[in-house]
Amino acid sequence: MSGPKNAVLTSVMIANRGEIACRVMRTAKAMGLTTVAVHSATDRNARHVREADIAVDLGGSKAADSYLQIDKLIAAAKSSGAQGIHPGYGFLSENAGFARAVEQAGLIFLGPPASAIDAMGSKSAAKALMETAGVPLVPGYHGEAQDPATFREAAARIGYPVLLKATAGGGGKGMKVVERDEDLADALASAQREALSSFGDSRMLVEKYVLKPRHVEIQVFADQHGNCLYLNERDCSIQRRHQKVVEEAPAPGLSPELRQAMGEAAVRAAQAIGYVGAGTVEFLLDARGEFFFMEMNTRLQVEHPVTEAITRLDLVAWQIRVAQGEPLPITQEQVPLRGHAIEVRLYAEDPANEFLPATGRLEIYRESAKGPGRRVDSGVSEGDEISPFYDPMLGKLIAWGEDREQARLRLLSMLDEFAIAGVRTNLAFLRRIIAHPAFAEAELDTGFIPRYQSELLPPAQVLGDEFWHVAAQAFHLSSAAVERTDDLHSPWSTGSGLRMGLPNEVDLHLSCGQDSRTVKLRAQETHGVRLSGDQISIRHDGLSRQTTAIRRSDTLYLRWDGEMHAIHRFDPIAEADASHTEQGGLSAPMNGSIVRVLVAVGEQVEAGTPLVVLEAMKMEHSVRANRTGVVSALYCAEGEMVSEGTVLISIED
Template sequence: MSGSNNPALTSILVANRGEIACRVMRTAKAMGLTTVAVHSATDRNARHVREADIAVDLGGSKAADSYLQIDKLIAAAKSSSAQAIHPGYGFLSENAAFARAVEQAGLVFLGPPASAIDAMGSKSAAKSLMETAGVPLVPGYHGEAQDAATFREAAARIGYPVLLKATAGGGGKGMKVVEREEDLAEALASAQREARSSFGDSRMLVEKYVLKPRHVEIQVFADQHGHCLYLNERDCSIQRRHQKVVEEAPAPGLSAELRRAMGEAAVRAAQTIGYVGAGTVEFLLDARGEFFFMEMNTRLQVEHPVTEAITGLDLVAWQIRVAQGAPLPITQEQVPLNGHAIEVRLYAEDPVNDFLPATGTLQVYRESTPGPGRRVDSGVTEGDEVSPFYDPMLGKLIAWGENREQARLRLLAMLDEFAVGGLRTNLGFVRRIVAHPAFAEAELDTGFIPRYQADLLPAAQGLSEDFWQAAAQAYRQSTSNSRRDDDPHSPWATANGMRLGLPSEVDVYLSCGGETRKVQLRGAANDQVQLRGEQLTLQHDDVRRHSLAIRQGDTLYLRWQGELHAVQRVDPIAAVEASHTQQGGLSAPMNGSIVRVLVEVGQQVDAGAPLVVLEAMKMEHSIRASQSGTVSALYCAEGEMVSEGTVLVELTPQ
């Protein structure tokens, strides 16, 4: 961020995509600024492009060919006459070379100085700084040597389990928990590849994996005049694979004294490196109230809306004003802390299938009704494509209340109203987290999801007869072309099941969730289920219930017991059970690119052996042998893009 004599800004370019690009542009527009979006070829029609005043095509599909190209971003700013660049989060937001290039081009970087990014951009260097400053650290190795032997020796000294982390990383990328020495080499190689793919830097550190910790972070903000303050804290303990899923502010159960101690430590950390702008200092907090420095994120965080909710501040507006040389408008004593806020992240992923990223078209996308204490930050709309090239987060739901329970109940209501169809999401999963009694009691630590996995990922249950009856009636009533155009007044103009002297009867064949069912509708069933618009009314005795039912093409999306189900009509004569897998074949679980082929034809492998490594949405996924056998055929090569369901390896059982 350049000096305090910056001219007043009139336009900014957002070097990012998705919900953060839309969120930054929302504030920029409110401040009267012209907004410039950049996009890859894949994102040509994305929401952030549609909402910008100006859009510049970067070309390419992968991030490495578009959003990570510094020269292209600088050229886009120049060609669009943008005066400043906001990096968002992810991509180049914590890249010191990018910050320098922006400033050298005569533009304003809406982030910290490059020197501050350098100081904290390497987790190893940051921990050394904090050690010098007397901030407690988790035992670990943060040195320059990156060979496997060094990490094996360090892990043995620290004691298993250990945590491998990319020094330039974030968002759970390039991070692996290793329980045993024999798993270290493979985990290290995989983490290094993920780090190189996501950040262009494969360097790693290793530290003790602390059991049952809470993840509490402090939001700091500094201006160009030497002032720095902390805007309270956030609890981000609900995580899976080190990726935050639920965040809240303030942290439940944190005393005023501990808040002040952590806040002051965070401010010292920021001032030590001459920080300017928005940043977050992350700590591990144990049950005894001791906290350990983890890292500093030199950017705006995904979870910043909960801080905005309890303070009433707009952090993006602060970023823009501070970049122009304005001082912080309040003192530490004036920082508000009103009520409680909780945020959940909505991902395109399949919780049942090990949270594999999901791709496809958003056939249905309906956000929660806006209102007091309700906020949705999203980067998609109905009809958008979710590609395999980027992070699978669709958006965030944020609820505020006068206390934590009010915020929690308000968030549950928002989740009940939200609807996504066409691909799998974690919507039901995060709802079960927020509804869980342990979450309601604020029993928070990073082991929450594994501990309550049976509750959060319950075994699939068959759909009830009531569901099939409601689905059949809703599907039938939503059919717009059921009346004959040539003779609309004929008693046979509609397939209503009319029978002379008998109750009407219709057989409807439907499929949903891999199950096919013949549903027999009789007589007065129409009186029990009515579809008006997209509202399905179900009446049993004197009780009426309403649900969502959306017809999109040949598919009816019906919300039932909190889940949105895709229902389709089946032709019983033409239906043929198709097999989509070959005997012994192993297929791609999602769209992605092949980064490594670990076997060759004729090779014998043991059950569980890795065969192929697939990269999708910046994460690596190993395709492993389901049983011992011989590789009889390979249908993929390194660097090749493959679609979900494509057979990659054929294995002949031993």
């Protein structure tokens, strides 16, 4: 932590947003500190702003115009009276220039010294330091030259496949796996653009892509008095697009001897650079028990709650106390290790569409009930808008148990209770991972998701008759429509489908996604069906089934086979001629900005050819030709913001 020893903090500004801002504020408030939030124009009504004691508007929409503006952040701290700045993770949390600016402004940086960020914040510098210390490294190139020829030569030397990584970042941003020499140049250019957009630094390194590794990291913590210890380890092997999805502590199957060897190596690395505060040293662990240094993250990690769960320690409170000059409260021998904890990251994204980020309004957002061994860290609330400008993580679900299986089952229960609608998420995907037999057996490595892809990402389910009948019954039971108010006992005052001399019957015209159905609901079919609050119970053949059903006007949100479906009532006559299709048009898969247009009108393209590169939530996504043809029209330009579904380009045969 940069700042004078024995400094006294009464007010802390969090230079971040979302769930980490809310999480830091929770501890700061518990310690009696005044909390200050900063926000962009987009985040003016965000949850972290609502929960802060003071909020400062940075202006702008993109991170580059707000959360990455050092001068604006320093000015915000001074105007609000904050004495210290917590950087959270992402954004400027590993930016040495930001740490220096905070210190030069006479403020306390609740992160490591700038010198430590310089030494370990750069993946290249960190690998050089580890090489000097004798820690095994994955073969690669970590030099200063950044031209394509240098990377091509290095990749040829270490052998494909290779992994390109941003030297200044993390979280999967600026990271590409390259299988062939002919793909290297384009992958390098794209990774450099992502790195520059996310971290303000386009420098890259390349290393051998190790097959079937485990990703095991060590949490270290150091004070201003030269004390440093490790708080056990975490397994973060289950990843998608090189970004962690599931994390747990301790790492299953890790022997005490290996834990000690990795922990002591991590502490040596931290002490070698005079590290202060919370940091994480990340390793690749192969099946033989050999570990290779990857990088050091000089900040608090997203997955720190699992470490807190097994140690019963508050790492943010430690950060605040260490920044004020206090020594670490325990020794290495006193570090607890109790039970097991598992965390999943909840993202606004579409797993069925290559995990593309999703945007929109959170029409439904109901978190799992809190209780012993249950924790939810989130940064959103029902009704919030999810924008395309920032990371798509909504929050995290953390479960603790006396052993791994108890934690796993508890997490499954939490996932079943969670309800989200209005924005596509990975909620059902997460449940499939945690419920998978291989995960239950702790068969963990970074290839877990690709290996079981067919089971974790099954084809879209066909909605059968039972689904439509339950939806119709939920609509009927939740209907508040009253046709007459002068005589509530009249048979005409309800929509019961009363017909003289005929069975009571109601026709409900329902649609869900691209499917629609007319359901004839008879009065006797509602017997055995009960709606209580947001839960509908269906009894059939002696069995009772219960699921979530939330009614909003003419929309019903119904959980079915783990997925939340939005079902609408419609007028079939009014909508008979409303449908239309775009002929030959390719649309934006999400809200975002156009960073590159790769073709021109009149150009012939093959199926699969990249046409437009779209940036959303700090990641680049290519829109590719869906067939061979000729580009007949362009409807977008570089730098333009587009909405999901907007036609970008047309192709004719």
